[in-house]
Amino acid sequence: MKENDIQRPTLIINEEQARANIKRMADKARNAGVRFRPHFKTHQSALVGQWFKDQGVSSITVSSYSMAAYFADHGWNDITIAFPINLRELDAIQELASRIELGVLVDSSATVSALEKQISRPMRVWLKIDTGYGRSGVHWDQTEQIIQLARQLNEVSHLTFRGLLTHAGHSYHVRGSEAIQAVYRESTQRLQSVRTVLLDEGFRTVELSTGDTPCCSVVYDFADVDEIRPGNFVYYDLMQTQIGSCSDGQVAVTVACPVVGIHPDRSEIIIYGGGVHLSKDSVELEGHRVYGCLAEMDGNAIITIRRDAPVTGLSQEHGVIHVPSDILNSLQVGDLVYIVPAHSCMAVNCLRR
Amino acid sequence: MKENDIQRPTLIINEEQARANIKRMADKARNAGVRFRPHFKTHQSALVGQWFKDQGVSSITVSSYSMAAYFADHGWNDITIAFPINLRELDAIQELASRIELGVLVDSSATVSALEKQISRPMRVWLKIDTGYGRSGVHWDQTEQIIQLARQLNEVSHLTFRGLLTHAGHSYHVRGSEAIQAVYRESTQRLQSVRTVLLDEGFRTVELSTGDTPCCSVVYDFADVDEIRPGNFVYYDLMQTQIGSCSDGQVAVTVACPVVGIHPDRSEIIIYGGGVHLSKDSVELEGHRVYGCLAEMDGNAIITIRRDAPVTGLSQEHGVIHVPSDILNSLQVGDLVYIVPAHSCMAVNCLRR
Numbered sequence: 263m264k265e266n267d268i269q270r271p272t273l274i275i276n277e278e279q280a281r282a283n284i285k286r287m288a289d290k291a292r293n294a295g296v297r298f299r300p301h302f303k304t305h306q307s308a309l310v311g312q313w314f315k316d317q318g319v320s321s322i323t324v325s326s327y328s329m330a331a332y333f334a335d336h337g338w339n340d341i342t343i344a345f346p347i348n349l350r351e352l353d354a355i356q357e358l359a360s361r362i363e364l365g366v367l368v369d370s371s372a373t374v375s376a377l378e379k380q381i382s383r384p385m386r387v388w389l390k391i392d393t394g395y396g397r398s399g400v401h402w403d404q405t406e407q408i409i410q411l412a413r414q415l416n417e418v419s420h421l422t423f424r425g426l427l428t429h430a431g432h433s434y435h436v437r438g439s440e441a442i443q444a445v446y447r448e449s450t451q452r453l454q455s456v457r458t459v460l461l462d463e464g465f466r467t468v469e470l471s472t473g474d475t476p477c478c479s480v481v482y483d484f485a486d487v488d489e490i491r492p493g494n495f496v497y498y499d500l501m502q503t504q505i506g507s508c509s510d511g512q513v514a515v516t517v518a519c520p521v522v523g524i525h526p527d528r529s530e531i532i533i534y535g536g537g538v539h540l541s542k543d544s545v546e547l548e549g550h551r552v553y554g555c556l557a558e559m560d561g562n563a564i565i566t567i568r569r570d571a572p573v574t575g576l577s578q579e580h581g582v583i584h585v586p587s588d589i590l591n592s593l594q595v596g597d598l599v600y601i602v603p604a605h606s607c608m609a610v611n612c613l614r615r
Numbered sequence: 616m617k618e619n620d621i622q623r624p625t626l627i628i629n630e631e632q633a634r635a636n637i638k639r640m641a642d643k644a645r646n647a648g649v650r651f652r653p654h655f656k657t658h659q660s661a662l663v664g665q666w667f668k669d670q671g672v673s674s675i676t677v678s679s680y681s682m683a684a685y686f687a688d689h690g691w692n693d694i695t696i697a698f699p700i701n702l703r704e705l706d707a708i709q710e711l712a713s714r715i716e717l718g719v720l721v722d723s724s725a726t727v728s729a730l731e732k733q734i735s736r737p738m739r740v741w742l743k744i745d746t747g748y749g750r751s752g753v754h755w756d757q758t759e760q761i762i763q764l765a766r767q768l769n770e771v772s773h774l775t776f777r778g779l780l781t782h783a784g785h786s787y788h789v790r791g792s793e794a795i796q797a798v799y800r801e802s803t804q805r806l807q808s809v810r811t812v813l814l815d816e817g818f819r820t821v822e823l824s825t826g827d828t829p830c831c832s833v834v835y836d837f838a839d840v841d842e843i844r845p846g847n848f849v850y851y852d853l854m855q856t857q858i859g860s861c862s863d864g865q866v867a868v869t870v871a872c873p874v875v876g877i878h879p880d881r882s883e884i885i886i887y888g889g890g891v892h893l894s895k896d897s898v899e900l901e902g903h904r905v906y907g908c909l910a911e912m913d914g915n916a917i918i919t920i921r922r923d924a925p926v927t928g929l930s931q932e933h934g935v936i937h938v939p940s941d942i943l944n945s946l947q948v949g950d951l952v953y954i955v956p957a958h959s960c961m962a963v964n965c966l967r968r
Contacts, residue, residue: 268703269701269703269704269707270679270680270681270701270703270704303931303932325931325932326623326887326932327623328623345875345887345932345933346875346876346885346948347875348622348623348873348875348887349873349875349948349949350621350622350623350873350949350951351622351623354622369876370876370877370948372877372947372948372949373948376948376949396881397885397928397930397933397935398875398876398885398933401880431930520701520702520703522698522699522700522701522702522751523699523722523723523751524723524725527754528749532699532750532751534679534698534701537894537896537961538961538964541890541894541895542894542895542896542897542961543890543895544895575750577750577784578656578678578960578961578964579656579678579679579698580698580750580751582750594725595699595702595723595725595726595729596702596703596725596729598703607931608890608891608895608931611891611931
């Protein structure tokens with residue numbers, strides 16, 4: 263899209279950089295000998311999915327039945343729904359499982375019982391393990407519960423117990439490559455310790471699946487797992503640059519926003535671009551909560567992320583950017599500015615309609 | 616929709632309560648003798664628009680050209696776009712102005728110059744005044760600038776200078792009826808002082824337009840203004856109950872979410888309902904940032920907002936709710952829970968697709 267044609271807040275994807283991000287991660291997985299099952303919740307786009315296919319990707323991850331159905335309709339036939347299975351969608355999930363290789367997640371006995379009663383199609387089941395993030399999954403040290411769940415799964419003929427899956431989302435809480443790698447090591451060791459217990463109990467095959475963009479970005483040796491599932495890395499975002507997962511130049515997404523107000527007295531500009539466009543996800547920057555930063559661009563490519571020009575406020579449709587004088591003096595009402603969103607998954611979800 | 620049919624995060628509107636909220640505000644405006652121009656950005660729905668028509672509403676407010684075009688296509692022909700006019704949409708805005716009575720906002724000389732050059736259709740123009748919120752508009756004490764802008768507008772034959780418009784959004788930062796009323800009084804006095812200056816300068820008609828849900832909810836005497844533009848009040852939300860704009864029972868919106876995980880050890884449940892459903896807008900509750908609270912329901916009506924069961928975390932698709940033991944013990948995986956969102960405008964925008 264030409265800049266002159268942009269009238270409203272518009273998602274700008276740097277295809278070349280996104281393809282480079284995909285290639286880099288696909289190469290890393292290949293070199294490490296692990297399955298690459300990228301998470302498609304970030305882009306939710308059949309078009310972008312093709313960029314992954316071009317790198318030989320054939321298995322994917324999503325976070326809802328709806329996304330799984332969308333990608334199945336676009337030719338993907340090996341999909342894991344990396345979300346605790348929603349018992350209210352079992353009929354639809356079962357129908358999908360009759361069409362493609364479908365993997366689902368469980369973390370409770372009640373759920374396995376429901377699957378046993380209500381599902382008759384073959385389905386691969388992963389046990390979701392909480393290795394420290396504290397959201398979903400059985401806590402890794404609840405060994406007895408994990409063994410029981412695995413046994414319960416093995417007793418249901420149409421369910422295949424595939425292995426242990428984790429999302430080490432606490433990697434988002436640390437900063438810098440070393441700290442991220444420490445999260446990866448600890449999380450993976452915990453996953454392995456559970457696998458060892460299960461193998462000792464007589465289980466034959468217990469795969470390990472892990473995946474979060476910070477860890478998968480800075481770790482190269484994935485020898486200890488069978489599968490990685492990062493998603494955000496396709497575009498990265500301001501949050502990932504702050505965590506230390508990527509460089510500014512690797513960020514492949516911005517949101518082009520019209521300038522609708524200039525307030526030199528407050529060193530602020532007002533953009534058409536609010537919470538319904540960027541989402542209200544935020545990241546801490548020098549002690550302040552910001553929703554994004556202005557970027558200097560060369561076409562669709564980011565040259566510099568201007569951390570001295572943060573988005574400090576978002577209403578439904580308005581954004582407020584605090585800007586230094588060089589930016590203030592260069593802008594007029596009606597100009598476009600480009601915002602690197604705090605969290606690309608959320609901003610893309612807002613703007614992909 | 617029957618509860619058994621709900622499979623995914625679903626917006627639940629209590630029509631009876633929403634209609635009562637509309638009637639109450641319409642009655643207040645009528646009794647006060649001011650024009651009621653409700654903001655439709657909260658619901659963005661032609662169906663809900665009909666509920667306003669049923670109360671005699673014929674003039675509305677929106678916050679984007681896109682919304683204005685949508686409602687124009689649904690029979691509304693008196694619309695103000697209460698957002699600094701976006702110069703990149705002038706062609707479309709002009710086309711719309713040829714079909715309906717369109718009001719727009721300006722707050723800079725550069726914008727008026729652009730309108731003068733590029734617009735030929737009649738348009739009503741409001742000067743946006745900042746009465747203390749600090750987002751858009753000319754600051755109320757910049758009298759010279761305001762006079763110049765009004766003169767500049769009067770010199771453009773196809774533009775009609777309609778008056779002064781403000782959004783006292785800082786009413787969201789206070790708590791309790793008295794504090795909200797103080798915001799209203801101060802904001803309105805500032806608007807009036809600007810009007811007095813303009814009348815002294817020879818301007819004939821200078822209408823005053825104000826509108827924010829907290830002020831319009833607790834103020835009854837609107838004698839000092841000509842028009843009110845609240846929007847959120849149609850549904851209200853958790854934020855408005857905390858501000859003191861409404862009672863819990865007046866909240867007309869919840870989001871039904873399937874329970875996908877129960878973690879008694881952490882007193883937490885996991886729901887299918889994340890940032891893409893509830894938005895990541897939050898409100899402070901007893902010192903903590905929360906994204907909503909669980910509600911006890913009677914059909915679509917809220918009986919009690921359980922502030923002891925707050926949504927403490929939101930990922931893209933997951934929500935984490937901290938729950939007391941009575942709720943924990945009553946729930947099973949696969950049940951539905953109802954969440955009062957922190958900010959209904961944002962949650963409705965997420966879920967209205």
